[in-house]
Amino acid sequence: MIASLNKARKSKNDVFYTPDDLADDCISMIVNDDIAEKDFLLDPFYGQGAFYNKFPAKNPKDWCEIEMGRDFFEYTDQVDWIISNPPFSKMSKVLDHCAKICRKGFGLIMSCLHLLPNRINKLEKKGFVPTKIHLFKVASWIGFPCFFVVFEKGGDSTDTIFAMKPLMY
Secondary structure, X not given: OHHHHHHHHHOXXXXXXXXXXXXHHHHHHXXXXXXXXXXXXXXXXXXXXXXXXXXXXXXXXXXXXXXXXXXXXXXXXXXXXXXXXXXXXXXXHHHHHHHHHEEEEEEEEEEOOOOOHHHHHHHHHOOEEEEEEEEEEOOOOOOOOEEEEEEXXXXXXXXXEEEEEEEEO
């Protein structure tokens, strides 16, 4: 598993595009319960638009993509929700920046190696707790299971919903 992650770090920006049906499932974990009509949504790692293009039409939205000259780490506006598939090699930096600019929460694809107690504890100190976790595997990705994790500001981790039936995309 660690060898696979190291290989991913050496690939160009560790780019792994999100399959459309996976983006649908991830977005539905937040949209159905948590996103209000006026909530501002951000996809900080646009890629091919798998998330951004599926955000509800009623919501204001924005995107970043380093390859298109819009760097997420320079984005300073406050947003309500972030939903995306970030580069795994920058996960700590991504989580820190999400916690700085999100008012309500964020949902991110993470490798199984990223969902560590120290990361969760750091986010909890900033007011964000994991409330939903979806386990999945994408056949064309780096060979190990991943999670889509929803962190909500002021949430209650004792009520975390685990979708542990591993789905294949």
